[in-house]
Amino acid sequence: MAAFHCIQALRFPSRTHVFFPIGDQNRYNIINKKQRGFLVFASADKKSDKELYLKSKVETLLDSVKWDGKGFAVGIAQNIDTGAILMQGFVNRDALATTISSQKATFYSRSRSALWTKGETSKNFINVHDIYLDCDRDSIIYLGKPDGPTCHTGSETCYYTSVPDLLENKQVDGNKLALTTLYSLETIISQRKAELALPQTGKPSWTKRLLLDHDLLCSKIREEADELCRTLEENEDQARTASEMGDVLYHAMVLMAVKGVKIEEVLEVLRKRFFQSGIEEKRSRGQAS
């Protein structure tokens, strides 16, 4: 995970913005310090030389993108913590240059024929931590953290229309986001929690029992953690480790649902601990001590 957080943006009067990293804790504390190639340059004597060099680097990068006949590439904004695809738009040369310098996901609005920084109206910016090009260099991922819901409808992401649901005439209460496995499971556990407010019939599900009985829940979490450890201690096979880790995750997620904590918050903790706050081990040792 590269990161743009501490990259110092230099805005040039020309249409191209350039930047250089100063005190970039994010990138360098997790990377072999000998690899700080660009920082070497940042210590050059003349600022104007640096600026020229940097401007030329950005221009070379922009030249290397395979813009289509109209000057566009596809831009996809993805949540750096959850992996959720937030939105997709089109990016031109200026939009990419602006995103690099501002670290806010910027697109070109084809309907308004203008640069468009997501959030300029709603204030729900997407704070870009990293940018990736695909193998053909005509598709771009903005890996970032959204300040709030991305979709103009107020939905967390723009992808809430399921094709199978459309084909089955299924009515869905509220938006049903495109969710990957962990977040689908989180949603199901939340639904079970919400259902507890309704009159209960029949035997409660296992998830509901765990949600209601905190002693049971905690004893299961401790038991599953122990079983995960025993797959190592007793040299059990990999499938057993994966299965026990699944149990740990599921039961811990039920506890998080009880506490009202989202997985995204946990991932944010891990990102800040391991990638933004310096040296992973020091932090972790601090936590663990």
Add this chain to the structure above:
Amino acid sequence: MAAFHCIQALRFPSRTHVFFPIGDQNRYNIINKKQRGFLVFASADKKSDKELYLKSKVETLLDSVKWDGKGFAVGIAQNIDTGAILMQGFVNRDALATTISSQKATFYSRSRSALWTKGETSKNFINVHDIYLDCDRDSIIYLGKPDGPTCHTGSETCYYTSVPDLLENKQVDGNKLALTTLYSLETIISQRKAELALPQTGKPSWTKRLLLDHDLLCSKIREEADELCRTLEENEDQARTASEMGDVLYHAMVLMAVKGVKIEEVLEVLRKRFFQSGIEEKRSRGQAS
């Protein structure tokens, strides 16, 4: 998470493929059974009526997509377990219809002017479990499980070129994929494991100590699981729960690295347990008993 797994594809002689769900365990066992609107139709008397109805539903859906002037929408293939964006291509009417019926991610190759099912040459198909349209209906996510590396270069995904690395002239050994937080952490732990084979200098990092000392690692996992439980038992605040869950995840991931198990495998276990194999509670109770 909707799922296409058990949807019975019906291939029509016409260019449009239609399908209907038969015994769709995936969708229905995790959804209120009263919502099985489409299944009601599937019990209609005449097969031809059903086929006509289904064909018309798919045609209506295809009509609802906002195809651009050339008949394309953007298609993004995303790994259903990890959230990794695998590739991006363009989709036309036939490509979407084919994906719906075949459950293999299919695009339109603009360079070859032909339909292109990813994997038709490499056999690394992307098995589509769900399809989402965005709010504008001009962008499509194929949420699926790849059979192998997606990129023609052999890379797991097509996004392995980091813009910051390009701007910093950074040489990266091998591909450096666009990774979200959990997978960045997994990669770092793997790197620490790989570094253990090199001559060690200085005090080993915490991660390396855990990798080397399995008694320490297991005691930490049990301790962190206990601390997570205590955030519930002792009514600690949400931030504490998120932090302790981060500790549980990190230490459990070190154990997984020792065992050579990937997070993706754990998520696959959870997906199969909760979404593909029937009723979540029954399965979970089976595991927990």
